Amino acid sequence: MNTSIVPAFRLRLRTQPALRLDLSGFVPQALDRETPSGVARRTLWHGNVQVPIGEFFDVEAMAADGPELVFEGDLSRCDGLGRGLDGGRIRVEGDVGDYVGAGMRAGEIVVTGSAGMLAACEMAGGRLEVGGDVGDYAASALPGDMDGMRGGLFIVRGKAGARFGDRMRRGTAVVFGDAGDFLASRLVAGTITVAGAVGAHCGYGMRRGTLIFAGPQPEPPPTFVPTGHDVQVIWTLLARSLAVHGGPFAALAAGRPRRFVGDLAADGKGEWLLPA
């Protein structure tokens, strides 16, 4: 392995930025054949001023088997991390700010801490895992856009804020903790599974797609109605796929879910699967 060719760097946050720091576009592939000092000279938006990365981060090269960035420290003031990622890996050992993984198309992002708002919004592929909580509008659309998350795998090991999966169109989102109000509102398609409790107005305006409740079973709202048929085939396919996440998802396949469809106010082709 030639580490001078594979762009792999460790960035340790030295100083908390006074304003929001925009990491959009700072992805591993953009650093091909770059040196640590070269990376440190690259600039980021800090508020409305461009500043060198080295002003906030200590940068060092590291061994890796592919393009990779590792961030250490509390990056909760750093937004847009991994935005538009199209390959390679990013790991954050700590919290991160808003827009993490927004619009990513491939590759992998792992955040050991929590993430801010709009995580995975308009994510189209790849894998994003947040070890802690995510803020509001995760897996949703950017303000003014029609479609939210549209591909890939999004894992939240903590709690999710409100409007999780708003206008989501494709892909799979897995939430181990609770979810806030308006979960899966206006969901176009895709699969969301939640192991914790959900807030008010779950599935509001849901058009298509699947909501799976691996933990507490919420009472479907009046705009959702039960279907009495056997869904064991698609349930087994889904449950086996989710079982790899372990914990409350490991034994889903053993259940025989009740199925509700709705939101009847929006054509009623969305489904809730309640396995308990």
Added chain:
Amino acid sequence: MSAAAMLELNGVVIDDTFAEAFPMKATRLVITAHNATWANHAAVALTGFATSVIACGCEAGIERVLDPGETPDGRPGVAVLIFSMSGKDLAKQIERRVGQCVLTCPTTAVYAGLDAAPDADRTALGKNLRFFGDGWQISKVIDGRRFWRVPVMDGEFVAEETTPVVKAVGGGNLLILAHDTEAALGAAEAAVVAMRALPNVILPFPGGVVRSGSKIGSKYASLPASSNDAFCPALTPLAKRTELTPEIGCVMEIVIDGLTDGDVAAAMRVGMEAVVARGAAAGVRRISAGNYGGKLGPYLYRLHALLGKGGAGVSRSNAPRLRNGLAVQSQPPGA
């Protein structure tokens, strides 16, 4: 046949000849159902009337029965292989057969059964059948694979959107020459049991055996193929050219389609070994194979070599490969 070319095993003479096979396109489908009975019903119907590409459009067969632990949805299943002369023909047959025989069969679901690279050629499976749902169909993408869920009267029919199409080999064959019908059938049945135990191959004819081997052409201008008179015992004293001797009273053929030439070769080998194991005492006199002088297809399976008696078991013909017309004639009528 020269004495030098003579190979006799357990009293059974193995002709110094080769089987000739040709390229096809193939896919594997996995059909599951509420229980093994209904999975089998669907698979039997799907692979029915699929003995030869001449008039059936494809050659298909049950590859093996699958345990619930081997299927995507944890239900009993059946793996079937379907072969056609082109990807276009294959697509047409899949749509018709799955639509009429699997979608209609209670409790079934159907999945792609071949592992393939993401950029491999694929053809529609549930992609067009979904329209039977009249707008009520819904799709579900799971781990990158799209499934269609079509509402039907017993619940929903689940079909994977597409299935990979791979290059394959059709027309491998063995001819079993025996003293009488009982001996020929017994040997053929033993060979079929041994060959069907192998993966990646099917024997598309009824019971795996065909009695109507063909030669190219006919005295009737409209027929591309006709009875293989050189191997018809009824014509031994009459035909201008015969491959039989008076003690041969019955000939059976086994046709093999496989996903690779190695699969076809392996099936031919175990088939011959099964016949040889029964020996001449069981009434089999010779094992031969059908070929067209290397003009039909690029895959030549030399019987002696397959049994480890020198040379490569599978070789490539240098003759120009004739497409369509002759390829169709490679099989007997209905073969």
